[in-house]
Amino acid sequence: MADETRKRIAIDMDEVLVDTLSQFIGEYNREFGECISKDHLSRRKLAEIIPADRRPRLRNYALAPGFFRDIPPMPGSTEVFAELRERYEVFIATAAMEFPTSFNEKYAWIKAHYPDFPDSHIVFCGDKGVLATDFLLDDSPRQLARFGGSPFLFSAPHNHDEHRFPRLDDWADVRRQFL
Amino acid sequence: MADETRKRIAIDMDEVLVDTLSQFIGEYNREFGECISKDHLSRRKLAEIIPADRRPRLRNYALAPGFFRDIPPMPGSTEVFAELRERYEVFIATAAMEFPTSFNEKYAWIKAHYPDFPDSHIVFCGDKGVLATDFLLDDSPRQLARFGGSPFLFSAPHNHDEHRFPRLDDWADVRRQFL
Numbered sequence: 001m002a003d004e005t006r007k008r009i010a011i012d013m014d015e016v017l018v019d020t021l022s023q024f025i026g027e028y029n030r031e032f033g034e035c036i037s038k039d040h041l042s043r044r045k046l047a048e049i050i051p052a053d054r055r056p057r058l059r060n061y062a063l064a065p066g067f068f069r070d071i072p073p074m075p076g077s078t079e080v081f082a083e084l085r086e087r088y089e090v091f092i093a094t095a096a097m098e099f100p101t102s103f104n105e106k107y108a109w110i111k112a113h114y115p116d117f118p119d120s121h122i123v124f125c126g127d128k129g130v131l132a133t134d135f136l137l138d139d140s141p142r143q144l145a146r147f148g149g150s151p152f153l154f155s156a157p158h159n160h161d162e163h164r165f166p167r168l169d170d171w172a173d174v175r176r177q178f179l
Numbered sequence: 180m181a182d183e184t185r186k187r188i189a190i191d192m193d194e195v196l197v198d199t200l201s202q203f204i205g206e207y208n209r210e211f212g213e214c215i216s217k218d219h220l221s222r223r224k225l226a227e228i229i230p231a232d233r234r235p236r237l238r239n240y241a242l243a244p245g246f247f248r249d250i251p252p253m254p255g256s257t258e259v260f261a262e263l264r265e266r267y268e269v270f271i272a273t274a275a276m277e278f279p280t281s282f283n284e285k286y287a288w289i290k291a292h293y294p295d296f297p298d299s300h301i302v303f304c305g306d307k308g309v310l311a312t313d314f315l316l317d318d319s320p321r322q323l324a325r326f327g328g329s330p331f332l333f334s335a336p337h338n339h340d341e342h343r344f345p346r347l348d349d350w351a352d353v354r355r356q357f358l
Contacts, residue, residue: 010309095298097286097299100286103282103303107279120305121305121306123302124275125299130270130300130302131311132310
């Protein structure tokens with residue numbers, strides 16, 4: 001076992017550590033000259049509020065070089081993430097298999113935003129049930145349901161009706177829960 | 180937790196599922212017109228039996244496009260790996276952070292050799308202590324020491340003097356142990 005006494009927390013990237021939804025909205029607004037913001041979504045997914053014939057474009061955005069590298073951090077995440085690293089053994093756990101370019105771009109994102117984050121604590125995995133951490137912070141109910149430790153749901157428009165897991169609405173909530 | 184009653188086994192790629200050492204030797208022989216084989220290594224690392232001024236070349240091989248994509252499977256692995264998948268929930272767990280091109284190439288390797296292997300069960304991680312599987316099959320004593328489940332050491336020239344873990348010499352040994 002690791003020579004490490006701190007509790008271990010795994011943190012998802014998309015929609016938790018990084019604001020993937022804003023990146024999608026930005027690309028969409030740019031292409032179609034719209035001004036959609038997160039507030040317009042309420043509890044709906046972006047794909048649900050745009051014309052059906054434009055929906056396939058969303059996948060194209062994610063496949064374009066740079067999409068995952070240039071995603072902004074989730075508001076409020078940077079400071080709290082740094083604080084978490086002082087108190088916990090932190091892993092970044094993210095799926096990257098759906099979009100082939102995203103391996104290198106997600107890795108580059110982490111290195112750009114947290115240059116001293118250790119490679120050893122970056123995990124690309126499609127099934128978070130494989131993680132042996134104490135906590136998992138994720139926006140995906142499916143992943144949280146498979147996880148063997150204590151799950152925490154990070155709020156996103158798509159998971160508003162999910163009630164099985166303790167919910168954290170934003171990074172201020174993360175701080176209150178873990179720090 | 181996963182809705183899965185089979186035991187879970189994580190299998191390393193380099194030097195276990197794939198014959199990375201042979202790939203290094205092949206590149207070296209090609210560049211320098213040598214005929215080194217694994218038998219020449221005995222218990223030594225490749226870097227130890229070649230002239231010191233050529234050692235930096237090894238890292239270059241691993242950085243070259245195609246190196247990780249074209250590695251041959253470890254002898255005897257293909258059939259036993261398929262049998263393991265029938266009896267166990269199998270994860271492929273490999274580090275890829277040291278060589279930037281290796282994310283996509285390792286992923287491509289898996290897809291080429293096991294087209295039906297699920298993305299969800301591919302894990303890129305630098306610290307195998309994060310894996311929540313029952314077993315880990317790896318050539319690295321350092322990784323096995325961090326793992327919380329039952330570790331098995333897959334023999335490689337570099338780990339010959341390691342005695343802390345149950346040892347499996349080849350894929351026939353893997354079959355005897357797990358099937």
